[in-house]
Amino acid sequence: MASEGELGRKWDRCMADSAVKLGAGFALGIVFSVIFFKRKTWPIAFGSGMGLGMAYSNCQHDFQSPYLLHGKFVKVS
Amino acid sequence: TVAAFHSFRFVIKGSLAGAAVYVAYDQGLLGSGTQGAEALKKAQAALPPAIQEWTSYIGWEVRTARTNTLPPTPKFDFSPSDSWNKGVQTVMSALSVAPTRACEYTVEGWKYVKDLVK
Numbered sequence: 421m422a423s424e425g426e427l428g429r430k431w432d433r434c435m436a437d438s439a440v441k442l443g444a445g446f447a448l449g450i451v452f453s454v455i456f457f458k459r460k461t462w463p464i465a466f467g468s469g470m471g472l473g474m475a476y477s478n479c480q481h482d483f484q485s486p487y488l489l490h491g492k493f494v495k496v497s
Numbered sequence: 498t499v500a501a502f503h504s505f506r507f508v509i510k511g512s513l514a515g516a517a518v519y520v521a522y523d524q525g526l527l528g529s530g531t532q533g534a535e536a537l538k539k540a541q542a543a544l545p546p547a548i549q550e551w552t553s554y555i556g557w558e559v560r561t562a563r564t565n566t567l568p569p570t571p572k573f574d575f576s577p578s579d580s581w582n583k584g585v586q587t588v589m590s591a592l593s594v595a596p597t598r599a600c601e602y603t604v605e606g607w608k609y610v611k612d613l614v615k
Contacts, residue, residue, distance in 0.1 A: 428578035435577045437533030444526035451517045455510045478530035 434479040438472065445471020541574075 449467025457463050525532035 428576070428582070431578040431581075432576050433530050433534045436537040437530040440526055440533040440537050444521050448517060448521060452514060455514050474527070475530075475533070478533070482530045 430482050433482060434475070437478055438475040441471035441475040441478075442468055443471070445469070445474075 445467040446464060447467075449464035452467065453459055453461070453463040521527055525536045
């Protein structure tokens with residue numbers, strides 16, 4: 421697996437995930453707008469924005485791995 | 498009874514909204530990047546048969562001219578990074594030959610003008 425190919429695959433995953441999250445946020449925003457908020461526009465914008473934000477966070481995590489270290493404290497008894 | 502109706506309506510609305518959120522979560526639409534990419538691939542794989550089913554249900558059938566059978570369902574296989582890289586390579590190679598081509602076109606244009614003026 422070539423390393424420059426790995427970067428391309430990460431970008432592809434990021435774009436696909438962004439499309440999915442934007443679509444899901446938009447759809448859920450429509451659902452909430454129709455059900456709870458009397459068909460106002462702002463829940464749709466809010467849902468789309470949340471979807472984009474989640475996608476950005478996932479992309480950031482994907483690009484920064486494996487240099488992101490997850491650690492936890494272990495008590496030595 | 499009005500209050501009961503309102504609370505019943507609120508329960509129905511809450512259930513619908515909760516069901517929508519749960520379906521989104523269950524399909525992996527709200528998870529990690531890998532899950533989202535897999536969900537998109539599943540949707541892309543499911544789309545052509547669904548389109549074919551709907552068009553045959555409505556009554557539109559597309560047949561190829563020669564064999565008179567339905568064409569194979571198109572597969573969506575789009576890679577943004579491959580398309581971007583191809584685009585960058587095309588633009589860079591065009592820019593690299595641009596000065597040479599510009600000289601050639603200038604020489605040809607000058608020759609054409611000279612022939613016109615003669």
